Amino acid sequence: MIEIDQITKTYGEINAVDAVSMLIETGTITVVVGTSGSGKTTLLRMINRLVEPTSGGVRINGEPTDAIAPYLLRRRIGYAIQGHGLFPHQTVARNIAAVPRLLDWPADRINARVDELLTLFGMDPDEFRDRFPQELSGGQQQRVGVARALASRPDLLLMDEPFGALDPIIRARAQDDLREIQRKLGSTIVLVTHDMDEAIRLGDRVGVMDGGKLVQYGPPEEIVERPANGFVANMVGDAERPMRLLSLIPVRDLTEEGAAEGSTVPETASLRDALSACLWTGRDAVPVERDGAPIGRVTLAAIRHRVGQHP
Amino acid sequence: MAASDVSPAAGLTVSPPGVLFALLGAASLWLPFLTLRANRIVAGEGAAPWEVADPIASTAALIAIAAGLTLGLLPSRPWVRFAGSLIGLAGLVVLLALGAATLLKGADNLARVSPAAGFWCLLAVIMLLMADAIGGLRPGPRLRFALLAVVLAGLAVLLWSGALNDLSPMQEYRTRAAAFRTATWRHVALALGSLGVAAAIGFPLGILAFRRDRVRAVTLPVLSFMQTIPSLAMFGIMIPILGWVGDTVPGAQSIGIAGIGFAPAFVALLLYSLLPVVANTVAGLGAVPATSVEAARGMGMTAWQRFWTVELPLALPVILAGLRIVLVQNIGLAVIAGLIGGGGFGTFVFQGLNQTATDLILLGALPTVLMALVAAILMDIVVEIAQPTLNRKYP
Numbered sequence A: 001m002i003e004i005d006q007i008t009k010t011y012g013e014i015n016a017v018d019a020v021s022m023l024i025e026t027g028t029i030t031v032v033v034g035t036s037g038s039g040k041t042t043l044l045r046m047i048n049r050l051v052e053p054t055s056g057g058v059r060i061n062g063e064p065t066d067a068i069a070p071y072l073l074r075r076r077i078g079y080a081i082q083g084h085g086l087f088p089h090q091t092v093a094r095n096i097a098a099v100p101r102l103l104d105w106p107a108d109r110i111n112a113r114v115d116e117l118l119t120l121f122g123m124d125p126d127e128f129r130d131r132f133p134q135e136l137s138g139g140q141q142q143r144v145g146v147a148r149a150l151a152s153r154p155d156l157l158l159m160d161e162p163f164g165a166l167d168p169i170i171r172a173r174a175q176d177d178l179r180e181i182q183r184k185l186g187s188t189i190v191l192v193t194h195d196m197d198e199a200i201r202l203g204d205r206v207g208v209m210d211g212g213k214l215v216q217y218g219p220p221e222e223i224v225e226r227p228a229n230g231f232v233a234n235m236v237g238d239a240e241r242p243m244r245l246l247s248l249i250p251v252r253d254l255t256e257e258g259a260a261e262g263s264t265v266p267e268t269a270s271l272r273d274a275l276s277a278c279l280w281t282g283r284d285a286v287p288v289e290r291d292g293a294p295i296g297r298v299t300l301a302a303i304r305h306r307v308g309q310h311p
Numbered sequence B: 001m002a003a004s005d006v007s008p009a010a011g012l013t014v015s016p017p018g019v020l021f022a023l024l025g026a027a028s029l030w031l032p033f034l035t036l037r038a039n040r041i042v043a044g045e046g047a048a049p050w051e052v053a054d055p056i057a058s059t060a061a062l063i064a065i066a067a068g069l070t071l072g073l074l075p076s077r078p079w080v081r082f083a084g085s086l087i088g089l090a091g092l093v094v095l096l097a098l099g100a101a102t103l104l105k106g107a108d109n110l111a112r113v114s115p116a117a118g119f120w121c122l123l124a125v126i127m128l129l130m131a132d133a134i135g136g137l138r139p140g141p142r143l144r145f146a147l148l149a150v151v152l153a154g155l156a157v158l159l160w161s162g163a164l165n166d167l168s169p170m171q172e173y174r175t176r177a178a179a180f181r182t183a184t185w186r187h188v189a190l191a192l193g194s195l196g197v198a199a200a201i202g203f204p205l206g207i208l209a210f211r212r213d214r215v216r217a218v219t220l221p222v223l224s225f226m227q228t229i230p231s232l233a234m235f236g237i238m239i240p241i242l243g244w245v246g247d248t249v250p251g252a253q254s255i256g257i258a259g260i261g262f263a264p265a266f267v268a269l270l271l272y273s274l275l276p277v278v279a280n281t282v283a284g285l286g287a288v289p290a291t292s293v294e295a296a297r298g299m300g301m302t303a304w305q306r307f308w309t310v311e312l313p314l315a316l317p318v319i320l321a322g323l324r325i326v327l328v329q330n331i332g333l334a335v336i337a338g339l340i341g342g343g344g345f346g347t348f349v350f351q352g353l354n355q356t357a358t359d360l361i362l363l364g365a366l367p368t369v370l371m372a373l374v375a376a377i378l379m380d381i382v383v384e385i386a387q388p389t390l391n392r393k394y395p
């Protein structure tokens, strides 16, 4: 668990980060979202002490981060810097191996880890291992940046707009991949973005920042259904709120007894997918399946009722 | 390289620089090729390339030169153009060796034969053709090094064989073989030694200037100012300063510090060298991507590890480019050291100027040019090796 306690960073007159407190559970993804200049990067960099707080502090698993030398702290925390920050004079393999080498891993263990990570990110090790960063696409560069941050299997991973350079389709895939990798490894991730869609899609919890202050911090449903103020509501976007809400709720939650015509949706799909299926095929209900077997249906009326329930 | 590089629609079937080289080469044939003089200092009489040797030999050599320049016209075949430059060079050397022997036949002992304008122009044209062809080959560092080694080995064999011994600069050399060896080492010591000390001082100074704005604000303008002092004036200034140091500081004289000689020449070269070293160190470090340095910090590298594994390797090509400038510049400037008794090839140049003995001047100037050329090519190779990504291509 990470405890951020009344942390503040002042640059001259302005508070880049203003008395922010957060509790971050182990094994979850926390997304900090806000407009540019709202203090997200500064907040993130105070966790690994790339920026020293003006006041307040951070504890990781009960241990204050200022109890050990900053460089030792940072070797335990993965950090994917905004704009990948790969070393242009080193191959992909050497870039990914940077932290394991700092930690004096034996060479064969490092090589195995590099290949494992490249495979995990869908890049053939034999093809990409010996390339230089300039010889990769923007999306591949960012993936290598994330792989480098993951290389030593850190329990905590800090990511600063890791998908910023990606086009929407590749970005959605990268987000799914990250989610899957995080589930597999059980790591704790703090991710910073200016994209509310990304925050809602990825976050177990979402913190919204404005002018250095954390204006709301909670599960994504709460951010969508009960924005704390006009700024958050604005970030969520009034017109898109119903769809955002539906995209967060699995079909499983509204599945009822009964049958319906046509093609099925899996119970893990979102209500948004079910609604799309109803509208597109002109049906009032769609059948729901689990592992290929029908388990019931979800109706248009139930979806409408669920959306109308917001406070 | 494929022939498709040349668009047939444009009707371009010759290499444009090749045409220029051929025209210049042809024009050079009308200049005197060798000069025959009664002794080493009087003015001489020029001999055209077709008069310097017996008709059969000189015709063969001239055909080789013409054939080489003609091969140089072929575009999109750099290997052929390179071969052309070698054939032309061979013809030129044969004509030079035969010509010297022929012209001296029957002349008295004091007579001298030296290369004249025609030879130098042809040599320049053929070397340009060679450089152009090599450029077209796009050789990697290893091939360039091999080519350089081959050319130098060829030159060494040529000088060793004695084929050129009848030429006046070689006669000047023979009477001064020991002095020439001393001067060579002295020249190398001046150029490389001042470079080494400049690097030892300038590199840390550059790092400091990069880190501290105030150091940079003072260092760079002072060094730039020193760079603007004309070389003769700089050597002149060194004489009283080091003379005074040698006279007043105890023990200074015993380690060779005096107004004239090696010390003032060395110090002057050192002062000239500092700006390129410091400025390129600052520029090189400044060009390191900030996000790479931040990433290194973020992953837990210490300041020292960051410097050695990220900042220095990324700045190295620019720093080495600075050292290349210094080395080539120093090899040239070290000639002027001859004027204040610093030794080196400049000794022959200034002796020759005093005696109006052109061939003695050449004995100092030619090795200087060769040394500078070799240094430039070697440093280019080193700079290229320091950039691991430069020559890589992926489909």
Ligand SMILES: Nc1ncnc2c1ncn2[C@@H]1O[C@H](COP(=O)(O)OP(=O)(O)O)[C@@H](O)[C@H]1O
Pocket (backbone or CB within 6 Å): A011, A015, A016, A034, A035, A036, A037, A038, A039, A040, A041, A042, A043
């Ligand atoms: N090193 C710094 N010196 C002065 N001001 C800074 C520094 N770093 C950030 N700031 C300021 O702090 C505010 C927050 O910056 P940042 O955390 O980078 O925002 P974000 O990542 O949300 O775009 C901005 O107004 C920025 O100008």
Ligand SMILES: [Mg+2]
Pocket (backbone or CB within 6 Å): A040, A041, A042, A082, A160
């Ligand atoms: Mg930022």
